[in-house]
Amino acid sequence: MEGKQYSECQIQNFEDSKVAVTEKDPIMRIKQPGDEIQEGMHGCEEKTTSETKSWSTGFLVNMESTVAEIDCVSIGVSSNDIDLSVLHPDSSSLPIMASLSEADDEESELHTWKKLGFEPTLPICLKFEDVTYKVPVKGEKTPDANKYILHGITGLVHPGEVLALMGPSGGGKTTLLNLLSGRIKLDSGTITYNNQPYSKSLKWRIGFVLQDDVAFPHLTVKETLTYAALLRLPNTLTMQQKKERATYVISELGLERCQNTVIGGTFFRGISGGERKRVCIANEILLNPSLLLLDEPTSGLDSTTALQIVKMLRNIARSGKTVVTTIHQPSSRLFSKFDKLILLGKGSSLYFGKASDAMLYFSSMGCSPLIAMNPAEFLIDLANGNIKDKSVPSDLEDKFFPRNNSLDMKHGELSQVDVHEYLVEAYAVKEAKLGKTKLIKPLLIDAEPRMKARSSTMEWGATWWDQFSILFRRGLKERRHEYFSCIRITQVFSTAIVMGLLWWRSDASSPKGLQDQAGLLFFISVFWAFFPMFTAIFTFPQERVMLAKERSVGMYRLSAYLLARMTSDLPLDLILPLVFLVIVYLMAGLKSTFTAFSLTMLTVFLSVVAAQGLGLTIGAAFMDVKKASTMASVIIMTSMLSGGFFIQKVPVFMSWVRYISFTYHTYRLLLKIHYGCSTGLDAESGSSCKSPFKGLRLDWDGMEVGTMVAMTVGYRILAYAFLRRMKLMTIN
Structure with a gap:
């Protein structure tokens, strides 16, 4: 009780002493x-x-x-x-x-x-009160065991202001930002936008910039923003207007110098870190959002670049937008650019108010730095419960020092838990004294009709066909670098040359030569099943973050994305197999007719798209490269062993494996093309045409083609179903 009364007196001193602090003090x-x-x-x-x-x-x-x-x-x-x-x-x-x-x-x-x-x-006044969020604890026997991430957080930010959510790692900053954006559901408390709860109409008014810079590495800055504008901006704008807006945003965010430079990735250089962050911000600015939320926009940047980013955010806010950003440990110059501050520690609020008053607030309770210290560093230390090099409030000292069991005896200091509990209690006293309703009383903005009017007109930024065509062009530009990389081309060319040398001018006139050529055809069927399937496995796990980000803001329909993804791969999938077969045909001496070559090419191409469909399905099912690769290895091994080259007579209970093996069907088609009968039946006996391979019929019945087509379509439908079930960062 004495501690609480003392805290109230200190809060009063804080209110009375605001004018006593001058700019002469470098810390205060x-x-x-x-x-x-x-x-x-x-x-x-x-x-x-x-x-x-x-x-x-x-x-x-x-x-x-x-x-x-x-x-x-x-x-x-x-x-x-x-x-x-x-x-x-x-x-x-x-x-x-x-x-x-x-x-x-x-x-x-x-x-x-x-x-x-x-x-x-549309100006949006964001208000949140007593926001609490908890998650269930895994491994606990009791079903009600929960871990609280946030404890009753309250705050308010008006249009034209920048609110910083500051605190140590694990303090709940990103969780609070996700709650404010509507990406995760609230457990308790209230979040309002112009005194209205979250609704679907707000989805198009909120811009969210992730902590990680998510972008396609092989696209240029201009291409990235142009495709985003074409997909996200409303149908009321023409294609030319959308492109002009992308160009305009590039100019206003200072990206003209690097607009024709690729974004870059892990293995090749592109634009700088600060430019990447501005590209991500520009992606959201394209829609002219009213509320802009950013998760750690300065992480990984040097102090000068980080200051430029924060200055840009402040100018964006001054244009009438509401800006909320998380920040870990800013420099003193960055800290001075924030209008309001929420200091979080272990999910609890330690301070909310003007950022410029934060140091004065803690000084009023007797907690000040004893050495020259960055204000942000001082606040982060307090949020961590670190009281070293800081004056200890007298009531905290009186309350805890007599109790030796609450001290960190190893260092002779107050424990972090004691400091945290004291700061939480002191802030609760401040809220009670000032009155929570007065502390977060918002501006009255009559914008409800405009908030609701947008929901029906902004369902999709482009028609289904426009989404498909835009994604198709983007896919071609992005993946041509992957398909025609030096490693991939070297792999295909070297394999083709080695095969050609091993089967140089093979002769099928003798039984031994015939068996050798059959081995060549079997290897072709295995190679062009293994190669595209393992390439396709990485597609969705690698693009998951990008897919989740773009789907969460309603850029396109999943069906348009998947169909564009598959069709843009088709011309790329055809080129390397074509070159491969030309080399093998010329060197190995296979059936040298245009019809045989064309049918062989079509068969290999059918095997490629079927195997690719299976790879997409496995990748979409697991969304984990290691798990998907393990499953694919088992499938490709089973398909190869049951392909009809190693074993002819399969046990009855395992015969079904052949009919779901695309290697088996591809191998049979290649044998029929090169050694099959054109008439299908022997004219004299009326029986199946004679096959050079014992126990293997080579007459044409179309079963293999039908099965491969069914696999091609069926696997892609399964991939679509798995993607629909994938948990995206959608805004409900």
Whole structure:
């Protein structure tokens, strides 16, 4: 009880001592140069009706907001706080009441936005209160055993503000961001957007940038954003308008210099890390979202590049958007760019308010750095329960130091648990004193009709046929590098040459030569089943993150993606087998007629697409490369052993294996092409034509072709079914 009373006194001291801190203190400096935050006065209430045109780099904002009886102390920022600066670094900020000399420029810029199809940005005030999230603990006997990830998190962010979610790893930042985006369901608490709960109409108003930069490595920056614009932007825009908007966003985010450079990947270089992050942000900016959520946008970047990213986010927010970002441990310059801050520790809120007031808040309770320290580093230490090189609050010291069992006796310091519990309790006292409703009282924005109007018109950004054609072109550009890589070409060419040398000018006139050629045909059937199947296995596991990301924002239908994926592979799948067969045919001396070569090519091609379909199915079923490769190895071995070359007489109970083996059907088709009968029946006896292979009929009946076609279609239907069941990051 004494500790609680002392905390209340310290909170009062914090409120009374805000004005006592000056910029002369390098650690406790609150206001940064250039920060203009409108401070409210106690008891100040006002009624304001404002119509603000906020100008940014191509994003028109038409904010019609009504603020009724707003307590200036509880909110601490008004609609006039939204900076009207232009995103381009060389541009100057435009005032709200533009002068007559600037009218022509504004009219020209407005004409550009109208031409590009930009709609006015819908301002969204994001409010969340007592947000709690828990997950079941695996391995526990009791079914109700849960682990709490978040404990009653509360916060508020207005249009024009940047809210930073800061805390150590495992503190719940990403979970909270996913809850705010609607990607995962809320356990308890409330999350509202302009005082309205989440709905499908908001799906198109929210942009989400993942922590990992997910992009196709072989596409250029311009191609990446152009394809995204063609798929995501609404049907009301023409193809030309969509392309122009992509070009415009490239220009405004400073990506012109690298627009024709490939994104790059693990094994080859492309654009820099900062440029990759800007490409991911540009992907979301294309839709002109009202709420932009970012997960660790500065991770892996140097301090200068990270500062450029945060400055860009701040300018995006000043254009009337609401920006929420997680951050791990920013530099002092980055920290000064945030408007609001939520400090999380072990899933609990340790501070919410203006970022510039965070140091003053902890100082008011007696916790200050004893050495020169980055404010963000100081806050992260507190979130971890680390009190080293910091003054210990007197009530915390009085409360715990007499109790030796609560101390970390090895180091003679307070335990992290003690510090964490104290900070959580102190923040709870602050909330109780100020009043939670006043702390998170939002601006009143009447945008509900506009929020609902978008849901029906933005179901899909393109028609099914447009989605298919765009994905088909994108697939050809992306995978041509994979299909025609040096390793792959070398593998096919070297195998063909080795085979040609081993079977050089083979003669089928003798029984021994006939058996040798049969071995060659069997190897061809095995090779062109094994090779494409193992290539296809990696398709969906490798593209899972990209597929989940694009599907979660409704870029395309799954059927359009899968059909485009399969059809774009067909021309690529045909080239290497064609070259392979030309080399083998010329060197091995197979049946040298155009008909035999054409039928052999069609058979091999049918084997390729059937094996590829099986590989896609296995990959979609497991979504794990190791598991899928293990299963494929067993299947290909079984198919090879039952293919009809090693064993002719199979036990009755295992005879079914042959009929699901594409190696068996491919091998029989190749034998029929090269050694079969053209008439099908012997004219004199009326029996099946004579086969050079004992116990093997080579007359044409079409069974093998029908079975291979059925496999080609059936495996792809199975792959589609498995993808439908795959857990994507969809927004419900």
